[in-house]
Structure formats: C-alpha cells, structure tokens
Amino acid sequence: MKLYSINTGYFKLDGGAMFGVVPKSIWNKLNPADENNMCSWALRCLLIEDEGKLILVDTGMGNKQDAKFFGHYYLHGDDTLEKSLAQHGFTAADITDVFLTHLHFDHCGGAIIREGDKLVPAFKNATYWSNASHWLWANQPNEREKASFLKENILPIHESEQLKFTEHWFNKASTEPGWHTTIGNDDYLKSVPFIKNIDILFVNGHTGDMMLPKINYNGKTIVYMADLLPSVAHIPLPYVMGYDMFPLTTLNEKKAFLTEALANDYILFFEHDPVNECCNLQMTEKGIRQKDVFNLSEV
Structure with a gap:
C-alpha cells in the first residue's frame, strides 16, 4: 500500500463558526483571522494505492462554481486536484474509487466537473462511494x-450510475432518516469493513453518517479525520464547530475517538488543517493533546 497527500488548495471560513463557543481571544492564536474574521483552511484529500485500486478520499471543492460562490469562500493557493495527482504520476482516469466522507461542497465539489453545458463525473472510470442514510440526508x-x-x-x-453505497453498521439507516439523533453511548465509533486494510468509522455529530476511513498501513492505523477533527486545533473537547448539526454528539464522539486513538497509537490525518498533515496523541494534564506533528510522507 502507498498513501499520498493530495492538496487541492485552501479556502476561507469564519473563525467563529469554525471554533464554536471558544472565544476569539483564544482561537485567533491558533489560526489567525484576517480583517473579515476569516481563517484559511486546507482542502487536503488522500490517495490510497493498494492491490490494483487507486482510491481518492474526498475531492476538495472543485472550481466549477461562479464568482459569487468563490467570493464567499475565497479559494486560493497554487494547488489543484489535477496538479497534485500529476505530481504523483496519476490522472483522473486512473482513479478506480472515489470515497466521499460526506456530501458537503468542500468535500465532494471536485467530484463533478463542467463539460460545456453538462455536469459530469470528474473520474470517468471510478466508482463513487457514499452510504444510503447520508445520501438521503443530503438529498x-x-x-x-x-x-x-x-x-x-x-x-x-x-x-452517472457510478454511485454505490457502502455497508452500514445500522441496517435500518436507509429507511429511518434521523435515527442517529437518538443513538446512545454504546453506539459511538461503530465501524464496518470497506475493503482489505480499510474500515469505515461512522460518526454523526457534524452531519448524518459521515464516514471516516480507518487505514491499516504498515502495521499502523491512520484515520482520515474529515470534519470530526478538522485540524490539530480542534483536538480539545470543547472545540466543536458551529457548523456541526449535533454538537453534543460531536463532543461524545471526539471523546470516545480520542480515547481509542491514544490507547492504540493511531495517526490522525487532517483534511482542513492549513499547516499540519498528521499527528499522534499523548495524555497531558489538560487531557488528550497532539504529541508530534508530521507529514504523511514521514509515516
């Protein structure tokens, strides 16, 4: 197995929305805001090459939207999905699977491109993966x-007829939208196999049935954090985004995940951290915090 960090640029979001109830006097030291209170965030995807498959996890926001849209989100930087794939010797046609953690625009926008007046898949030869419950939630x-x-x-x-749904740990998920708002403590961190060496961890605080790939890589476990932990700065438990649909669920999921990750020495891969790609964890007097920060290529 080989893993590649795929940078697709940066965008801006309101710092207050990203850090929720945490005061600006604290979070502004972690990711300083501009004059409009906006902070830069990465759009970092992951490419997994294994046993004849080339799996792209998330796709960034793409570039097909109009000027008004980008006036809100300030897509910037020199990186694009196409450039980053090319740096590793790949093209869009090489991708066999596109794994979408969830269907918010900054995670799936690059999955679809414009060809003239048509909107078509950017990855013609790929299977696109979501899950039935989240698909219903998004639609x-x-x-x-x-x-x-x-x-x-x-x-x-x-x-496109390229869409498939992953297995789900809760077999009624596709017929009972909103079921996850009533889950109990015993239901946190449920996971199912995806393919060899990759499991899917389901979480529900940010949005319904977000999927986090849990990857067995050279004897280590790497977890693609998506929006459960957008950045290193979000590791402390109260640092919950204002964008999350169910903040208390996020809080409980973070607590359960960080406890498991610390006990098993997981490596966390961050989609939105503008500086840090990965970290591991340690226990401190303030609770679980990052230990070392490093690039994926160093794992």
Whole structure:
C-alpha cells in the first residue's frame, strides 16, 4: 500500500463558526483571522494505492462554481486536484474509487466537473462511494445545512450510475432518516469493513453518517479525520464547530475517538488543517493533546 497527500488548495471560513463557543481571544492564536474574521483552511484529500485500486478520499471543492460562490469562500493557493495527482504520476482516469466522507461542497465539489453545458463525473472510470442514510440526508436537507449540500455536486453522481453505497453498521439507516439523533453511548465509533486494510468509522455529530476511513498501513492505523477533527486545533473537547448539526454528539464522539486513538497509537490525518498533515496523541494534564506533528510522507 502507498498513501499520498493530495492538496487541492485552501479556502476561507469564519473563525467563529469554525471554533464554536471558544472565544476569539483564544482561537485567533491558533489560526489567525484576517480583517473579515476569516481563517484559511486546507482542502487536503488522500490517495490510497493498494492491490490494483487507486482510491481518492474526498475531492476538495472543485472550481466549477461562479464568482459569487468563490467570493464567499475565497479559494486560493497554487494547488489543484489535477496538479497534485500529476505530481504523483496519476490522472483522473486512473482513479478506480472515489470515497466521499460526506456530501458537503468542500468535500465532494471536485467530484463533478463542467463539460460545456453538462455536469459530469470528474473520474470517468471510478466508482463513487457514499452510504444510503447520508445520501438521503443530503438529498432531503434541513434548512440549517441546506447551503452545504449543492445539487450540482450530488445529482450528477447519481445520474452517472457510478454511485454505490457502502455497508452500514445500522441496517435500518436507509429507511429511518434521523435515527442517529437518538443513538446512545454504546453506539459511538461503530465501524464496518470497506475493503482489505480499510474500515469505515461512522460518526454523526457534524452531519448524518459521515464516514471516516480507518487505514491499516504498515502495521499502523491512520484515520482520515474529515470534519470530526478538522485540524490539530480542534483536538480539545470543547472545540466543536458551529457548523456541526449535533454538537453534543460531536463532543461524545471526539471523546470516545480520542480515547481509542491514544490507547492504540493511531495517526490522525487532517483534511482542513492549513499547516499540519498528521499527528499522534499523548495524555497531558489538560487531557488528550497532539504529541508530534508530521507529514504523511514521514509515516
């Protein structure tokens, strides 16, 4: 197995929304805001090469939106999905699987591109993976989350007939939308196999049924954190995003995950941290915190 960090650029989000109830006097030291209170965040994907498969985890936000859209999110930097794939000797046609942790625009926007007047899959030869419960959640969005689920990113995946659903640990998930709002403590950190060497960890605080790949890599476990832990700065338990649909669920999921990750020496891979790709963990007098920060290439 080989793993590649795929940088697709940076974007900006409001610092207060990213750090929730944490005061700006604290979080501004971690990721300083500009004059509009906006902080830069990475759009970092992961490429997994293993046994004839080339699996891309998330796709960044893409570049097909209009100027008004990018006026809100300030896509910047020199990196693109295509450039980063090319740096490792790959093209979009080489991708066999696109694993979408969830369908918010900054995670799946690059999955669909414009060809003339049409919206088509960017990865013609790939199977696109979601899960039935999250797909239903994204296609029937609540008013608070609606702006993150863009039809132009989602419907063309279904129309392409390249979409498949992963197995789910809760077998009623696809027929009972919203079931996860009532899960108990014993239901945190449920996971199922995806393919050899990769399991899927389901979490529900940020959005319904977000999927985190748990990768067995050279005897180590690497977890792609998506929006459970967007950055190193979000490791302390109270640092929960204002974007999360169920903040207390996130809090409990973080606590359970960090306890498991510390006990088993997991490596955390961050999608949105603008500086740090990976870290491991240690126990401190303030609770679980990062130990060492490093690049994926150093693992």
